[in-house]
Amino acid sequence: MTSDGNENNAGPQTTPPWRGVARPDTHEENLAEPAAHEPRSVEPGIWRYEHAARARVVIDAADYFSLMQQAMMKAQRRIMLIGWDFDTRIALGRGRSWFNVFKRHHPPRRLGAFIVWLTKLNPDLKIRVLKWNFAAIKMFLRGSMVFDMWRWFKNHRIDFKFDSAHPVGCSHHQKIVIIDDRFAVCGGIDMTADRWDTRLHRHGDRLRRAPGGRKYMPWHDMTMLVEGEVATALDELGRERWQIAGGNYIPPLETQPHSIWPEGLEADFEDIEIGIARTRAEYKDIAPINEIETLYLDLIKRAKKFIYAENQYFASRKIAEAIVERMKEENPPEIVIVGPLFADGWLEQAAMDTARARLIASIEKFDKAGKMRHYVPHTTGDGPIYVHAKLMIVDDEILKVGSANMNNRSLGLDSECDLLVDATRPANRGIEPAITRIRHSLLAEHLGLELEEVEPLLHKYGSMHALIEQHPQPGRRLKRLPPLEMNDIEKHLADQEWLDPEHPDDFFEPIVGAKKEKKRYGLFRRLRRPH
Missing domain, CATH: 3.30.870.10 (Endonuclease Chain A)
Structure with missing residues (x-):
């Protein structure tokens, strides 16, 4: 939907992206460096160990969706969403709903509209979404998702790609989010329908409904938030997967001084080493x-x-x-x-x-x-x-x-x-x-x-x-x-x-x-x- 290019031509920003900044007069050029396809494990069972300034296990999607909305609002240069499935109709957290169009200073709750909103408020932000190709057929059964995808297609700051680079019968199953190379999420939670639930798993919770209103059973899930060099390693993994899936080479970002970590979120671990x-x-x-x-x-x-x-x-x-x-x-x-x-x-x-x-x-x-x-x-x-x-x-x-x-x-x-x-x-x-x-x-x-x-x-x-x-x-x-x-x-x-x-x-x-x-x-x- 848009060409990949050099994303280091603008230095780190100090203005929060949701306040809006003037787009610099930059020129993007396609790069074509080959993806690295060798495994290169540092030891049996581990690709590499990297330092994490902070890490937190997030349990169940109600907290996860809300935290990801906060984290993505801090993005300045790049967001990579890599998953088995994405449903643009899901609600992430707080914000205005589709009928409350006059509260422009509030972020939209729906994932599809929220992604577009982020790019409009920060012209330097690029968002890439990589999704397993087999789940593509679900899009035509999801009503307004087709409209969301059209809005993404027209936006030159959003690049959406289906991952079909696997043998027949296999799938792309990773659930990773990387923001500005310094913050990442890796776990089991997909940003899709039938995932939202709280840790109480209330019996018959009326909020546990799919975008079309259908009820679904209580759902237990988890993921891990990380900040530091381990996020940079996951960014390398994500960029490599993007290229394997047919995308152009994406260069690494320059070091970003800002923190993406959600405000007020206590870490489970600080200053540790994490294996991938x-x-x-x-x-x-x-x-x-x-x-x-x-x-x-x-x-x-x-x-x-x-x-x-x-x-x-x-x-x-x-x-x-x-x-x-x-x-x-x-x-x-x-x-x-x-x-x-x-x-x-x-x-x-x-x-x-x-x-x-x-x-x-x-x-x-x-x-x-x-x-x-x-x-x-x-x-x-x-x-x-x-x-x-x-x-x-x-x-x-x-x-x-x-x-x-x-x-x-x-x-x-x-x-x-x-x-x-x-x-x-x-x-x-x-x-x-x-x-x-x-x-x-x-x-x-x-x-x-x-x-x-x-x-x-x-x-x-x-x-x-x-x-x-x-x-x-x-x-x-x-x-x-x-x-x-x-x-x-x-x-x-x-x-x-x-x-x-x-x-x-x-x-x-x-x-x-x-x-x-x-x-x-x-x-x-x-x-x-x-x-």
């Missing part, structure tokens, strides 16, 4: 990256006392095999997994729910002490809460937040990005209490407790499993995932991994009959098949 891990399928001349798979398996092996995880899916053979090896030990770690009752969509249910049930049944054969259990959060009205988060906490020393699920797609097929905070690294000494607080905060959210109640209750009951299953839960609660009844066809589809393959070529295997020897084993190449 990626997944990317092999595509043409682009090398595959499997850092997140390596990281998942390493963290499971590393756990001494416990693993607390929240994840949309649990369908990875390799992750299940790693857990089985731990369950065979004399004193295995406690493993708590919080996930949804069912996947979102019939195809995902056929692929993910069945594989999850089969893998859990297989693990239970080795889990003699009942150390691993899978839970589903419920509202005060006993309705299930959909879990879309992708979190892992290990021994309160490791915190991982990102876009990658515990399924084959996230470990080898889709483009993913996770952030890692490791308290054992020299630069991160003493941050364990902050990680503990995040874990306790999540347990409090799911069990309807106050944050201060969690620690003494864990001491009282002795474990997370005992707290969850023995403490009275008159309000919000965690319930054990019930067994899933499956017919022989569903079991066969799950066991063969046809709907969640480990390699892009395997999508066509049921049709062409390729690699029969490999696929004959599917989920249970090393695990014992449940009866």
Whole structure:
């Protein structure tokens, strides 16, 4: 929609962008430097470590949407929105609605109008939006979104692109926002419909409605805000992905002295080192990256006392095999997994729910002490809460937040990005209490407790499993995932991994009959098949 060019020809600004500044007489020129396609991991499972001046885990989209509105209003040079899906009709936070057109000094609430508003008030600001191409068909079913896209198309400061640079059957699944190279977000929350919810997850909340007025179920999600060199690294990742998707080369920005961090937001971590891990399928001349798979398996092996995880899916053979090896030990770690009752969509249910049930049944054969259990959060009205988060906490020393699920797609097929905070690294000494607080905060959210109640209750009951299953839960609660009844066809589809393959070529295997020897084993190449 507009050409990429040199964005360093104007120096840092001191005038806030929402006040409006005169556009300098600059000239943009297309650059054509090649994208760097080599993985270049600094160690197995980690692309690189970078310094973060501040970092904060944001839980649930009500807070996230509001914070992103504040952050984007501070942008001076560039905003990059990279995601699986965007819906321009969603409301971000405070501001004027579409019918209150006379309050021009207030930002619009709708994402589509807000993006246009930002560019009008700051002519030096460029905004790029990268979205998975398959979701493009949804645009024509979203009414006013077509109008928003036309306004974006006419605006030479907004560049919108569909990402189709992946093998057939794979997807662009990262959820990253980068502002002025110094502030970034990476996690699991998409700026799209059916995501907004508060941490209370009120049963029947009237505000939990899609743009067209349709109600949707309670939704639990999270992401991480970062400031500093780690954001610059994510900007490099985003610019590379833009070029891989067919866009022109985007140069890095000059150092920006201003802070994008939302006013009054307390950081969970300050002056720490954060690791970045990626997944990317092999595509043409682009090398595959499997850092997140390596990281998942390493963290499971590393756990001494416990693993607390929240994840949309649990369908990875390799992750299940790693857990089985731990369950065979004399004193295995406690493993708590919080996930949804069912996947979102019939195809995902056929692929993910069945594989999850089969893998859990297989693990239970080795889990003699009942150390691993899978839970589903419920509202005060006993309705299930959909879990879309992708979190892992290990021994309160490791915190991982990102876009990658515990399924084959996230470990080898889709483009993913996770952030890692490791308290054992020299630069991160003493941050364990902050990680503990995040874990306790999540347990409090799911069990309807106050944050201060969690620690003494864990001491009282002795474990997370005992707290969850023995403490009275008159309000919000965690319930054990019930067994899933499956017919022989569903079991066969799950066991063969046809709907969640480990390699892009395997999508066509049921049709062409390729690699029969490999696929004959599917989920249970090393695990014992449940009866």
